Amino acid sequence: MAGNAALSVGVLALQGAFREHMRMLEVLGVQAREVRLPADLEGLHGLILPGGESTTISRLMTDYALWDPVRQFAVAGGGVWGTCAGAIMLARTIEGVSPNLGAQPGLGLLDITVRRNAFGRQVDSFAVPLDVRGLDGPFPAVFIRAPLIERAGPEVEVLATQAGGAVLVRRGRVMASSFHPEVTTDPRLHSLFLKGLSEL
Amino acid sequence: MTQQTGTASIKEGFAEMFKGGVIMDVVTADQARIAEAAGATAVMALERVPADIRKDGGVARMSDPKMIREIIAAVSIPVMAKVRIGHVVEAQILQAIGVDFIDESEVLTPADEQFHILKTGFKVPFVCGAKNLGEALRRVGEGASMIRTKGEAGTGNVIEAVRHARTVLGDIRTIQARPAEELMTVARDLQAPYELVKYVHEHGTLPVVNFAAGGVATPADAALMMWLGLDGVFVGSGIFKSANPERRAQAIVKAVTHYQNPDILAEISEDLGAPMTGINIDELIPEERLASRGW
Numbered sequence: 001m002a003g004n005a006a007l008s009v010g011v012l013a014l015q016g017a018f019r020e021h022m023r024m025l026e027v028l029g030v031q032a033r034e035v036r037l038p039a040d041l042e043g044l045h046g047l048i049l050p051g052g053e054s055t056t057i058s059r060l061m062t063d064y065a066l067w068d069p070v071r072q073f074a075v076a077g078g079g080v081w082g083t084c085a086g087a088i089m090l091a092r093t094i095e096g097v098s099p100n101l102g103a104q105p106g107l108g109l110l111d112i113t114v115r116r117n118a119f120g121r122q123v124d125s126f127a128v129p130l131d132v133r134g135l136d137g138p139f140p141a142v143f144i145r146a147p148l149i150e151r152a153g154p155e156v157e158v159l160a161t162q163a164g165g166a167v168l169v170r171r172g173r174v175m176a177s178s179f180h181p182e183v184t185t186d187p188r189l190h191s192l193f194l195k196g197l198s199e200l
Numbered sequence: 201m202t203q204q205t206g207t208a209s210i211k212e213g214f215a216e217m218f219k220g221g222v223i224m225d226v227v228t229a230d231q232a233r234i235a236e237a238a239g240a241t242a243v244m245a246l247e248r249v250p251a252d253i254r255k256d257g258g259v260a261r262m263s264d265p266k267m268i269r270e271i272i273a274a275v276s277i278p279v280m281a282k283v284r285i286g287h288v289v290e291a292q293i294l295q296a297i298g299v300d301f302i303d304e305s306e307v308l309t310p311a312d313e314q315f316h317i318l319k320t321g322f323k324v325p326f327v328c329g330a331k332n333l334g335e336a337l338r339r340v341g342e343g344a345s346m347i348r349t350k351g352e353a354g355t356g357n358v359i360e361a362v363r364h365a366r367t368v369l370g371d372i373r374t375i376q377a378r379p380a381e382e383l384m385t386v387a388r389d390l391q392a393p394y395e396l397v398k399y400v401h402e403h404g405t406l407p408v409v410n411f412a413a414g415g416v417a418t419p420a421d422a423a424l425m426m427w428l429g430l431d432g433v434f435v436g437s438g439i440f441k442s443a444n445p446e447r448r449a450q451a452i453v454k455a456v457t458h459y460q461n462p463d464i465l466a467e468i469s470e471d472l473g474a475p476m477t478g479i480n481i482d483e484l485i486p487e488e489r490l491a492s493r494g495w
Binding site: 013014015016017018019020036051052053055056059060063084085096097098099100101116117121122123124125126127128129142144145180183 | 202203204205206207209210213214216217218219220221232233236237238239240241242273274275276277278295298300301323324325450453454456457458461
């Protein structure tokens with residue numbers, strides 16, 4: 001199958017740690033592109049939704065009419081990986097929403113229930129060596145005001161768990177992680193996502 | 201499994217998540233709700249915005265914890281709050297009530313003329329202001345997880361923020377061009393830790409996220425700070441001292457995301473109502489210049 005150089009992967013660059021994902025993709029030899037408007041999705045094989053503030057990113061998704069184009073991108077076979085805020089955006093059900101904003105819009109691309117800020121506030125944020133199915137050794141996982149995947153549907157594969165919930169899941173080319181592989185120097189989960197793009 | 205909390209990488213990683221975003225000063229839970237709905241990535245809870253601190257005079261201190269708790273309960277985004285420079289106990293109090301980030305800020309009246317807080321000892325991350333690279337690296341050396349320009353808060357005048365951004369980024373470019381054997385002397389001249397000077401030389405950036413603050417009043421001001429090369433923007437008096445805070449807040453959020461797109465900037469700059477009234481920096485007597493607090 002095609003090597004990384006033949007892959008074009010976008011990173012949603014509305015707000016958050018998109019530069020770290022871009023850097024990781026470049027290290028892995030992928031053609032990486034920042035996505036801010038629907039037209040930026042054209043020709044991509046995959047799209048990463050980075051960590052950041054999910055209410056901010058959602059607001060900008062609505063303002064610039066990105067929800068449907070991203071949904072169609074995934075339905076047409078594009079891979080999508082959400083980290084932290086991005087995982088929240090992929091979920092079918094979002095718990096722990098703001099008392100101020102009420103129901104939070106989402107892509108609904110994964111049959112999971114995600115709870116925002118499930119581990120507490122910033123003083124409770126933590127790092128832990130995480131066992132991930134399919135990786136040869138623990139992954140240095142950083143959880144920052146992280147969400148927890150409280151429920152994963154029958155077709156969703158759970159690749160890692162923490163505190164009684166899932167923190168890394170996948171269904172086909174759609175993947176979600178509660179933690180932030182982009183703030184580490186470990187490229188293994190980015191490689192896993194890219195492998196899914198050229199394999200399936 | 202060894203689980204770690206409050207490490208430098210967890211605190212600095214959190215700061216990374218604010219990038220490309222706008223952090224807004226709010227003085228009530230209602231303002232916090234408006235800021236969150238407009239797309240703020242965090243709110244800064246304080247009793248008076250800098251423009252009012254300037255007007256009222258007197259000693260400006262940490263806000264009432266009750267008011268901060270009300271804001272924490274009102275929104276789901278991170279809540280920051282300010283302590284006086286060097287006031288260790290105010291910082292301990294804010295950490296105890298669960299504030300997500302502390303701003304050791306020159307906008308409040310300094311508590312210590314000589315020493316800043318040793319921030320490495322806290323689980324909660326800190327942001328500090330800086331006018332130049334030496335000051336920025338001294339704060340990082342003390343454990344700051346995020347740096348911002350000081351600008352001149354409460355003036356609605358962006359000139360000082362631009363000056364501080366250009367100074368810090370210009371100093372970084374200069375260091376990048378220096379040969380390795382000169383870096384110890386550079387560290388001496390900047391009065392900055394040698395290891396951090398080496399980091400800047402190798403990476404061409406600060407070791408932590410670098411935001412704009414102090415005088416941003418319009419979407420164009422915010423986009424200018426991004427264009428200069430900063431990572432995001434704090435807006436203090438600029439939003440809630442303007443005629444239409446809601447619209448202005450939304451527009452500034454969009455401006456920071458789309459700072460490279462003049463068509464979008466033109467569209468969002470339209471019809472925002474009056475911005476806050478500005479102050480000409482040259483008219484401030486030296487004692488009124490907040491940026492000169494801290495070192």
